[in-house]
Amino acid sequence: MTTTHAALAAAKPYHHGDLRRALLEAAEAILEREGPVGLSLRAVAREAGVSPAAPYHHFKDKDELLLAVGRNGFARLKQALAEAALSTDDKAARLPAIGLAYVEFAQAHPATYEVMYSCARRVDAMPDHDDEAANGFSLVKDAISESAGGQMSDIDVNLAAIAAWCAVHGLAEMRGFAEFESLKEALGGEEAFLRGVLGHFFVARSRHH
Amino acid sequence: MTTTHAALAAAKPYHHGDLRRALLEAAEAILEREGPVGLSLRAVAREAGVSPAAPYHHFKDKDELLLAVGRNGFARLKQALAEAALSTDDKAARLPAIGLAYVEFAQAHPATYEVMYSCARRVDAMPDHDDEAANGFSLVKDAISESAGGQMSDIDVNLAAIAAWCAVHGLAEMRGFAEFESLKEALGGEEAFLRGVLGHFFVARSRHH
DNA sequence: TTCCGATGTGGACGATGCTTAGATAGCACC
DNA sequence: GGTGCTATCTAAGCATCGTCCACATCGGAA
DSSP: OOOOHHHHHHHOOSSOSSHHHHHHHHHHHHHHHHTGGGOOHHHHHHHTTSOTTGGGGTOSSHHHHHHHHHHHHHHHHHHHHHHHHHTOOOHHHHHHHHHHHHHHHHHHSHHHHHHHHHHHTSTTOOGGGGOTTTSSHHHHHHHHHHHTTTOSOHHHHHHHHHHHHHHHHHHHHHTTOGGGHHHHHHHTSHHHHHHHHHHHHHHHHHHOO | OOOOHHHHHHHOOSSOSSHHHHHHHHHHHHHHHHTGGGOOHHHHHHHTTSOTTGGGGTOSSHHHHHHHHHHHHHHHHHHHHHHHHHTOOOHHHHHHHHHHHHHHHHHHSHHHHHHHHHHHTSTTOOGGGGOTTTSSHHHHHHHHHHHTTTOSOHHHHHHHHHHHHHHHHHHHHHTTOGGGHHHHHHHTSHHHHHHHHHHHHHHHHHHOO
């Protein structure tokens, strides 16, 4: 009485079908649940219900798995920024809205955010990260260019966009520092604090030139 | 024929004398040589010429060792910033000088810088990091306050200082991103690029309010 | 001098990243 | 419909890692 293919597939097929995607989902599940510390290759394989060696047929390294996770994260970040950019018609308000969305993304998915940048920091580790369509960089440049009414040179737009990106990244990573707590209270909450710091970037920039 | 104490001490004393310091130096040596990836507790013990269990009499954890390394790094960062602040009498030039020194420190010691912030990101992991005398935060606030001629409110000075810190940190971490390369060439080098991005923070800020 | 606490060693345990050899299954081809 | 070929998965094993344990050694106070 040999088991049919269908029954095997329902129970536990020897071949998973789409392990690569399953591994990525497992990795992100672990990341949200236990943080980057608990994210071992073996744990990912366990989560996906597969042997510890199976992932090596889909990713060369643990690094390559992390890299794929990071790319997914950047894609979702870009999506969140795009939604924020479309949320307002006021061109002056667009850049701060993007900035706030950025920081809130990092706050909502801190573990994913950490993996994203621990990948991105390694030079040449993020192949399509210089593709402007893939990340949200062009969104920022458009918002800056628009808010300046097209008066800025291309180089200045680029510099301003990089500056903005650096600023929100720094804010995203240092948001939780203890030395900021008293100031947060004085301003009446996290949101006001974020807007206050972001204002020192974006208000100032819109008056520049 | 028992060996004398002096001979033993010269050869390989059972008790090291100042292992804690030796471990920290070994850790930093490994960090500079192999980066954060090669920094295992066992490697640190090896480098110090001691058994793998010895560090546990001086640090509760590997994390606690990393934490001490991070604190040392922040201390040296503060020192570098202080030197930069004293390098000029022009009050308007002080803040950009500090910013440049910050980024150059991160560039000169990337592994140490990474450890510093991977410690600092963990809330409550950096006990004396909210001590303004220990980090360089007060330096930044002074420079900002001075450049504004004492016109800014205390809260604004704090916000501006945080903004500057976030910006410089972001720049330090993203300095090497591939998508910035073409812009660097257009501006004629790394230094010009850094000054250009920093200018979008500091020039703008000095006109703010 | 004696003895205790601080500091070191050696060995062990479980977990991890990764490799190799072999089992299994989908799929083109005859 | 059988027959291989290749991609995929498992089992077992290696070196390393963080951590703990029992024990060795030393320095200094009683």
